[in-house]
Amino acid sequence: MTELRFTKGHGTGNDFVLVADPDGRRPLAPSEVARLCDRRFGIGADGLLRAVRTDADPEGQARADGDDQVVWFMDYRNADGSVAEMCGNGIRVFTAFLLAEGLAELPPGGSLPIATRGGVVVVQRVAAGFAADLGRWSLEPVETTVRVRALEVARPGLSITVPNPHVVVALATAAELDGADLSAAPELDPVPAAGANVELVHPADPLVADGVGRIRMRVHERGSGETLSCGTGAAAAALAARFWAGPSAPSEWRVTVPGGELGVRMFPAEDGEHVALSGPAELVYSGVVALPDASTASTR
Structure with missing residues (x-):
């Protein structure tokens, strides 16, 4: 069994299990994600957010597209373990998690680019919490x-x-x-x-x-x-x-x-009209959960 440290967070009630895996050593199989997100037999969540450095994950590296300013990849999975392109509430909670863990900084007036399967999303601080440019x-x-x-x-x-x-x-x-x-x-x-x-x-x-x-x-x-x-x-x-x-x-x-x-x-940009989303992000609690060793399950 492997002990997995996690944090639970939500954005307007859309809740997530968050896991830090900076070096990409513990990818999670769909069955593991589903188990963690199960509201009766697991932690319970609408999805899972795994934080991995872009240079430690082939998909993250591809999504960063050579931009060395894009340090983090948000590996987002739905509650059933399936892959999703992006998550608008999740990206704000993901940002709050990176800041709380000391993995990133976001000073006033600054921005934090995050790689997702839907492209690079730029996050900023706002009065309501965080705002994310979801792109075109x-x-x-x-x-x-x-x-x-x-x-x-x-x-x-x-x-x-x-x-x-x-x-x-x-x-x-x-x-x-x-x-x-x-x-x-x-x-x-x-x-x-x-x-x-x-x-x-x-x-x-x-x-x-x-x-x-x-x-x-x-x-x-x-x-x-x-x-x-x-x-x-x-x-x-x-x-x-x-x-x-x-x-x-x-x-x-x-x-x-x-x-x-x-x-x-909605606002104009060089490549067409973009849409931005703003709202709160809250980290609720952290803990440790036991999972079978990664070698016993497929990672995809």
Whole structure:
């Protein structure tokens, strides 16, 4: 058995197991990740964040793309052990973890680039906690029909990549949002090749106040189920709401999720429009857990 030191953290209720593996000596198999994230037999979490130096991990090195300023790779796994491109709440909690462990510094006015499977994400300190530039987003040219338990008819969904794949569904009433059953994965037609997170969205009344758009959201994450929050999902939901609202819609949004509130901001960049996500990050506790030796399990 191997003792694995971990920290538990969350961003607006989206919770994670965090593990420091600077030298890349203890990659985790999907079965190990699933065991750690199990809420009955493990620590319990929506996903796992492994901190490894980019020069100690082939994938991290590739994602850093030769930039020696990108020291850390966020190896993110869903609760079932599957690989995900990025995690908007996770990147903030990951940053808080690096700082708490003395693995990185982020002075006022500074920025911290982190390699992810969705590209390099730049994180900054803000009043609400941390803000992350999620990079360029894209509206996918596909019409997706979404069927959700407890909603009488299937609904059209807007497909957005940021950088995870999302399908966003607008609901007419708050009662529909509250009554939707997300205990099972929504049915998508056509089914995306890599799967997708599904966001259900209802606008606030009024939709825009003091130049800021406001929506409520619930989410079912692929590989994790319904979660209290999804960072890239909040960004996708705000982008969809702006798209539906038309050209006069604002570029700053507040997204209320069951676990709290997140800020989303769209802004121009050299390679196209980017979207930034801001919100809190909290480290809850640390501990040690026993796992079978790595040699007894596959790492992928």
